[in-house]
Amino acid sequence: MGAAGARPWGGRRARRGLTPGERRVAELVAAGLSNKQVAEQLYLSVYRVEAHLSQAYAKLGIASRTQLAAALGPPG
Numbered sequence: 001m002g003a004a005g006a007r008p009w010g011g012r013r014a015r016r017g018l019t020p021g022e023r024r025v026a027e028l029v030a031a032g033l034s035n036k037q038v039a040e041q042l043y044l045s046v047y048r049v050e051a052h053l054s055q056a057y058a059k060l061g062i063a064s065r066t067q068l069a070a071a072l073g074p075p076g
Helices: 011-017 020-030 035-042 046-060 065-072
Strands: none
Touching (some): 020 035, 020 046
């Protein structure tokens, strides 16, 4: 448990806590794409990708892309 009593999210619960945009961006980043590649694939600005990613990090209780795949859990 975290300092405020919150539990880190994981797997399906984590996916449900993210908005559809945050989820799409997080999944692509977890798959190894750069922010620029994600932006091009989703027709977003790099700024918007960074915003979605920052929001996803906060909701998942993580601080880096290396933690993203584990926080999202297995696909599906």
